[in-house]
Amino acid sequence: MRKPEFITAKEAVSRIKSGTTLCTIGMTMVSACETILKELENSFLETGTPNQLTYVHTCGQSDRSAGAVYHMANEGMTKRVIGGHWGLCPRMMELISANKIEAYNLPQGQMANMFHSMALREPGKISKIGLGTFIDPRIEGGKMNDRTKPLEDIVDVVTIDGEEYLRYKEIPIDTLLIRGTYADENGNISTQEEAMVLELLPAVMATKRFGGQVICQVKNIVKAGTISPKDVIVPGVLVDAVVLCDNPIQNHRQTSSWYYDPSYSGQALAPEAGEEPIPLTVRKVIGRRAMMELEPDMIINVGTGIPNDVIGAIIAEEEIGDDITITVESGIYGGVPAGGIDFGISKNAQALIPHDRQFEYYNGAGIDYTFMGAGEMDEKGNVNATKMGDKAPGAGGFIDITARAKNVIFCSTFTGKGLKVSFDESGMHIIEEGKIRKMVKKVQQISYNGKIAGEMNQNMVYVTERAVFRLTPEGPMLIEIAKGIDLQKDVLDQMDFKPLIAEDLKYTDTRIYLEKWSGLKEILINKKRR
Known part of the structure; x- marks a missing residue:
């Protein structure tokens, strides 16, 4: 042998x-x-x-x-x-x-x-x-x-x-x-x-x-x-x-943050109750609003950036894990995904399949919903998530997953570098505007092609802390703004292009700004009853 x-x-x-x-x-x-x-x-x-x-x-x-x-x-x-x-x-x-x-x-x-x-x-x-x-x-x-x-x-x-x-x-x-x-x-x-x-x-x-x-x-x-x-x-x-x-403790760690936890590799189940909710931040607010797009009984994917940081925690906090199935590109189904530098693993997962096989699903049938981070969007609905200035993080699974997903929900702050905001029951307030515009005439790099997405009738929604856009055949349409901000000064004047504006422009549900919120469960139940 x-x-x-x-x-x-x-x-x-x-x-x-x-x-x-x-x-x-x-x-x-x-x-x-x-x-x-x-x-x-x-x-x-x-x-x-x-x-x-x-x-x-x-x-x-x-x-x-x-x-x-x-x-x-x-x-x-x-x-x-x-x-x-x-x-x-x-x-x-x-x-x-x-x-x-x-x-x-x-x-x-x-x-x-x-x-x-x-x-x-x-x-x-x-x-x-x-x-x-x-x-x-x-x-x-x-x-x-x-x-x-x-x-x-x-x-x-x-x-x-x-x-x-x-x-x-x-x-x-x-x-x-x-x-x-x-x-x-x-x-x-x-x-x-x-x-x-x-x-x-x-x-x-x-x-x-x-x-x-x-x-x-x-x-x-x-x-x-x-x-x-x-x-x-x-x-x-x-x-x-x-x-x-x-030296396994240093050189054969299960992931960066710990040496070995059997609940991440299927040898044991860890208790999930009692975990502290993540703090209320602008990223959590964006994540909450993005998840309001969900329909019940859907299979979803969570990408890097804001989704990776908050959506798994929101699912656990809002107790909607039984209403949807979360997947990660590494081949994970269910459980509570880890975030940050430990992206790609999940505590108490229902299934772990090979990474390459997972992309057969994403590239073939296509996921029901994907939640993705984003860096820029332009007047054609093109999105850049792969190159920011001279920094080139690359595509990861972004292009594969967004190309075939039935619903693509991008999550991004409206401006970058220095943005400071506050929230209360009346809405959101801008304390300091970001120095970098993300709504640009032309994206630096096309990671997501708005024209092709339109031809496929893909539902694309771009969620920020103050404005929500939906992609139409004619380009991005502003469909919602936050209470507490000025449409002209805080949205339109901060964009390098003029978007379409919905005739029935809505206000964002202010409940997402509360420290404790359990509205996602209610939203999914109501949608299921329709």
Whole structure:
């Protein structure tokens, strides 16, 4: 029987050659191979090798201060990055904005499913996802800085049966780093204590198709036969080397904020009662108003930004978990999603499915509702959530999910940088206006195409703390404003374009400004009775 070698992290790094392509699988700090990646960075800083790597990763992998992608964010070490998201790694964004690295951004779901196409020797991943956005080669081709613009396209347009599609070209992988909880003596890998299922096996299959090597970091090594065959995620015959984590408390954490909590990986259920409500902030107000768009018995998705920070907590606080099903792009159904740097995991989830399979649902049937953060909207209803000034966080799952969702609810403050507001039972009041306008003539980067959304009859609503817009075929229409603000001074004068204004312009329900509110349950019950 073919078995992997059991080696040290230093030995693993010696197998990664300069000028080759390295891929890592994980999200945030979940399943990050920290033992290997730390050694890889140390090797470069001490010896200058390996260098000029092409680094591929589907998801955002870091926690804003260290870990995962951070170890690869060294000038000269990484020549090219092809990634899904960098919002949690400021150092990588700095390299991109300073033109010190070649940078391509692709939709996270397309990247996850590219592994299947590569493993099957297909002529690329064929999809309509990304058409009309900055991923489209006729716009930017996913190239995130001036250094990358003259380089080859890794996405092109193809026509099949008279319809346009994007073709995401294959990316040969030389080395794949994955993480498991256990490896047995034959190298069979299980992931019981990992908080996500991820796309480990498809990535392994793609790597093997190109003759690449698979190296797995594990927390424990157990006797052959210990792992149930159904719990084996990657068979040992497909693994080239196994690295036992040297310091699990630091280098094999379940996620950034804690080492291991069984309620996030399905080994136990944690009590949910008695959790403190999150403070009343402008983000919570926006989240409450956004969720008023919901219909009962819907399946929803929650993205990064404001939704990630508040919507899971609002669902728990308002006790509407039985009225809807919440999902997260990582493959989670139900439970109470974690937020911030621990995005992508959920306490007491009902189901955890592979990350790549989740995007088959989002890209195929389409989610009922998605709640997404946003940075800018223009007069055509285009939305930018992927590049702000010289910072390029990238798409993550944004483009995949919004392209096919039946209802897209964007959540954003009306202006940025310095906005201060207050709330009371009479409405909201602006204490200090933000310095950055978000309602612009033309967005810096098209992450969401308003014209295509209109042609699909997609229901798009853009929610802010003071104004709510609905996308129409003629452009964004202002349908609601907050009591306490002046329509002309606080809304229209703060926009670079003039929106359509609904004849029956409404006021926002002021109950969302109360410290304690239980109105969402009532709203969903009333909608169900209709």
